[in-house]
Amino acid sequence: MAQAEVSSEFLFGLDQRLQTFNRVMTTKAAIGQTPKEVVWTLNKAKLYRYIPVVPAEKRHPVPLLLVFALMNRPTILDLRPGHSFVEYMIGRGYDVYLMDWGVPGLEDKDLKLDDYVLDYLPRAIRKLKTLSKSEEFSMLGWCIGAILTTLYAALRPDDGLRNLLLLTAPLDFSKRKELTFAQWTDEKYFDVEKVIASMGNIPGEMIDYGARALKPVENYITSYCKLWDNLDNPRAVESWHAMNTWVTDILPMAGGAYRQLIVDLYRNDRLMKGELMIRGELVDVKRLRANLLTVIAEADHITPPCQSEPIASRTSSKDTEVYRVPGGHIGIMAGSAAHKQTWPHIDTWLGTRSS
Amino acid sequence: MPAENGSTKPADSFEAFRGMRDAYLDAMSKAMINAVNTEEYAQASGAMLNNALTLTAPFREVLDKSMVMALQQLSLPSRQEVAALAQRFANMEMRLDDIDAKLDRIVELSAVACPPTGRTVTEVKRPAETKTKAAHRGNTRKG
Numbered sequence: 001m002a003q004a005e006v007s008s009e010f011l012f013g014l015d016q017r018l019q020t021f022n023r024v025m026t027t028k029a030a031i032g033q034t035p036k037e038v039v040w041t042l043n044k045a046k047l048y049r050y051i052p053v054v055p056a057e058k059r060h061p062v063p064l065l066l067v068f069a070l071m072n073r074p075t076i077l078d079l080r081p082g083h084s085f086v087e088y089m090i091g092r093g094y095d096v097y098l099m100d101w102g103v104p105g106l107e108d109k110d111l112k113l114d115d116y117v118l119d120y121l122p123r124a125i126r127k128l129k130t131l132s133k134s135e136e137f138s139m140l141g142w143c144i145g146a147i148l149t150t151l152y153a154a155l156r157p158d159d160g161l162r163n164l165l166l167l168t169a170p171l172d173f174s175k176r177k178e179l180t181f182a183q184w185t186d187e188k189y190f191d192v193e194k195v196i197a198s199m200g201n202i203p204g205e206m207i208d209y210g211a212r213a214l215k216p217v218e219n220y221i222t223s224y225c226k227l228w229d230n231l232d233n234p235r236a237v238e239s240w241h242a243m244n245t246w247v248t249d250i251l252p253m254a255g256g257a258y259r260q261l262i263v264d265l266y267r268n269d270r271l272m273k274g275e276l277m278i279r280g281e282l283v284d285v286k287r288l289r290a291n292l293l294t295v296i297a298e299a300d301h302i303t304p305p306c307q308s309e310p311i312a313s314r315t316s317s318k319d320t321e322v323y324r325v326p327g328g329h330i331g332i333m334a335g336s337a338a339h340k341q342t343w344p345h346i347d348t349w350l351g352t353r354s355s
Numbered sequence: 356m357p358a359e360n361g362s363t364k365p366a367d368s369f370e371a372f373r374g375m376r377d378a379y380l381d382a383m384s385k386a387m388i389n390a391v392n393t394e395e396y397a398q399a400s401g402a403m404l405n406n407a408l409t410l411t412a413p414f415r416e417v418l419d420k421s422m423v424m425a426l427q428q429l430s431l432p433s434r435q436e437v438a439a440l441a442q443r444f445a446n447m448e449m450r451l452d453d454i455d456a457k458l459d460r461i462v463e464l465s466a467v468a469c470p471p472t473g474r475t476v477t478e479v480k481r482p483a484e485t486k487t488k489a490a491h492r493g494n495t496r497k498g
Contacts, residue, residue: 043445107441189401198408217384
């Protein structure tokens with residue numbers, strides 16, 4: 001009798017777990033929920049302004065622009081209520097704007113870093129300045145977004161950029177042996193022109209495969225085992241669900257920008273060598289003089305620390321800091337410890353430089 | 356047994372299995388990370404992609420050509436033509452954005468030059484607005 005009870009309890013528990021697992025795997029979590037309004041658009045790009053929650057007189061006068069990568073949605077910065085970097089920053093009195101690059105179509109296959117840096121960003125920033133009535137602003141770039149913001153900061157140093165925050169910034173490509181992507185995209189094995197000619201834009205699935213294949217067991221097996229082990233913990237399940245929703249929402253990357261990423265950066269390290277040309281202008285990082293905070297994820301397998309470290313000593317910024325956080329490429333900003341570690345540090349650093 | 360000893364945590368019969376699984380996955384993970392970091396992996400994945408693109412190229416070409424012909428027969432624009440149009444829209448949007456910014460600047464400067472205080476501005480504005488509206492109405496009737 002007791003054995004039958006145990007069996008039925010076990011089966012009931014198993015059924016519950018399977019239902020939760022099925023729900024998490026087949027539905028999308030509500031992410032990017034912080035109230036915002038579209039204040040500017042250009043082609044597929046949108047500039048959002050988050051609705052402030054702090055009265056104007058208590059807010060920092062210098063607005064903050066968030067710039068994320070091109071091949072993932074920027075909703076990672078506003079993952080879920082109670083665990084959102086955007087929500088945290090507007091609560092701390094920042095006027096927060098977010099650049100959403102949108103999904104490139106066939107017509108955007110020739111878009112280059114030049115276009116993002118010299119057509120899109122300056123216009124979005126012009127709008128931000130008009131709306132915030134501030135001639136100065138801060139900018140936070142993450143991953144490829146950090147490349148774009150660095151290029152902008154170096155090419156337009158007089159545009160009012162006061163503070164630049166670079167998160168897991170892939171800027172130095174000189175240590176090729178430490179960069180798995182550099183090995184995979186070496187010209188001996190990878191014909192970038194053929195790929196672009198065949199596909200136009202690089203499919204999100206291909207980029208996603210590249211990122212997952214760096215740690216195949218973790219991404220394809222361990223992650224799901226962890227979910228299964230924590231199915232009885234609703235907080236862990238909701239967190240996993242939100243992250244999985246973001247991770248699986250992948251975007252293609254414009255062919256022109258992809259070519260520059262591979263040829264100019266991964267293969268030839270042109271930015272750090274001072275040879276990178278953006279629409280005929282030579283990018284000299286020495287011209288970057290905004291206050292600079294570089295955040296490095298110590299266990300980052302996508303952007304190893306060696307790629308982000310050198311920038312701090314190569315600019316003309318008089319105020320630089322390198323902040324190292326234990327964690328991975330995404331985990332440092334969206335992981336469970338982000339609100340105790342990375343976010344408060346960013347707030348402290350930026351708060352003293354935004355008045 | 357742990358419950359009998361006063362512990363609140365129930366016994367987990369799968370604990371040992373989980374431990375073994377995690378140890379196996381850890382070992383597997385390290386081996387796989389090492390494997391994907393080799394020249395051989397880069398070479399193999401590059402060759403696979405290259406072959407896939409080479410093999411599918413003739414089919415894609417035939418499909419593209421036949422699609423263009425079919426669309427021509429139906430007097431419909433091709434993908435390339437729609438893409439070119441979209442590019443022109445994006446360029447126009449960019450120009451409009453610049454014009455919009457210039458107008459904002461003009462409004463801002465004119466507000467600084469002659470601040471809108473009192474009746475003068477209202478008196479100048481009203482007849483002009485009325486005129487425009489009247490002209491517009493007239494045009495509409497003619498059209």
